[in-house]
Amino acid sequence: VEHQEQLQEQLQGVQALQPPHAIRRRESIAADSAGELGGMRVPRPIEHQRPGDDSADDMRSMSSAQALADEAASLEEELSKAKRLYDKRAELFQTDHLDVLPSTVESDRARQDRLIGYRVFRAMAPYIAVHFGSVVVIHVPGEVLESDSAEQVMHDIVLLKTLGIKPVLVAGCRPQIRRKLEQVGKKSLFVQGNRVCDTETLYHCQSVAGHVRLYIESLLTRGLMNSPTGVGAVQVTSGNFVRAIAFGVRGGIDFLHTGIVKKVNARRIQQLLDE
Numbered sequence: 001v002e003h004q005e006q007l008q009e010q011l012q013g014v015q016a017l018q019p020p021h022a023i024r025r026r027e028s029i030a031a032d033s034a035g036e037l038g039g040m041r042v043p044r045p046i047e048h049q050r051p052g053d054d055s056a057d058d059m060r061s062m063s064s065a066q067a068l069a070d071e072a073a074s075l076e077e078e079l080s081k082a083k084r085l086y087d088k089r090a091e092l093f094q095t096d097h098l099d100v101l102p103s104t105v106e107s108d109r110a111r112q113d114r115l116i117g118y119r120v121f122r123a124m125a126p127y128i129a130v131h132f133g134s135v136v137v138i139h140v141p142g143e144v145l146e147s148d149s150a151e152q153v154m155h156d157i158v159l160l161k162t163l164g165i166k167p168v169l170v171a172g173c174r175p176q177i178r179r180k181l182e183q184v185g186k187k188s189l190f191v192q193g194n195r196v197c198d199t200e201t202l203y204h205c206q207s208v209a210g211h212v213r214l215y216i217e218s219l220l221t222r223g224l225m226n227s228p229t230g231v232g233a234v235q236v237t238s239g240n241f242v243r244a245i246a247f248g249v250r251g252g253i254d255f256l257h258t259g260i261v262k263k264v265n266a267r268r269i270q271q272l273l274d275e
Helices: 002-017 020-033 056-092 095-100 108-131 141-148 150-162 176-185 199-221 266-272
Strands: 034-037 040-043 135-140 166-171 187-193 195-196 242-246 257-263
Touching: 034 199, 040 135, 135 150, 141 150, 141 176, 141 199, 150 187, 176 199, 187 199
Parallel strands: 135 166
Antiparallel strands: 034 040, 187 195, 242 257
């Protein structure tokens, strides 16, 4: 649109410099009717005035007018091309005219899915723009990692990263720990929803947490769905960003290695996200 406005301003400026008789002469020539000769249409000859001794100024004026007329015609043609291009692009962005997009032979179901995908992506566009570059903390419970949707959830997280979001994952592994302790015959004591974690339980918790982390990394490394291997793969990092303190003795019960979060090193996490 801006390009069209610039061309229109240039065209108006050139037309303002043209003498009135030159514009009338160009319109007269363009509208000149053709004569008929032997059933054929031929243009009528244009009569030119023989220049006299004092016609040098008139010749220069005619030459200048012709140059302006040529420039105006060129600008008109370029403006016409710009308008056609704009109209074509505008059609592509009309939801009701998506059929103008290039497509191969496809079923009605595939075409409907494609159109729905276009509409969904357009609806998402404002939110993508608002949250681009934002840090988003996502809690992934252990139950999700055990479900059939675990892989899909990880692919969605990769998609968020591809769209400019900076995800920070906090993974849970309580059901995995419970199953591991059952396998080794270790019973856990819970008080007010908190596990009393002795040394043996702590060992198994660390083992399960490491396995969960590797599982998540393997899913994120696969990249985007339906894409070549490695496209959109996310570089994963972790570290000792969380500082905890012992839960201590409460209600006469020593919780041993059970702790609560005291501080999160958010600045270091932000530095890694920016790298």
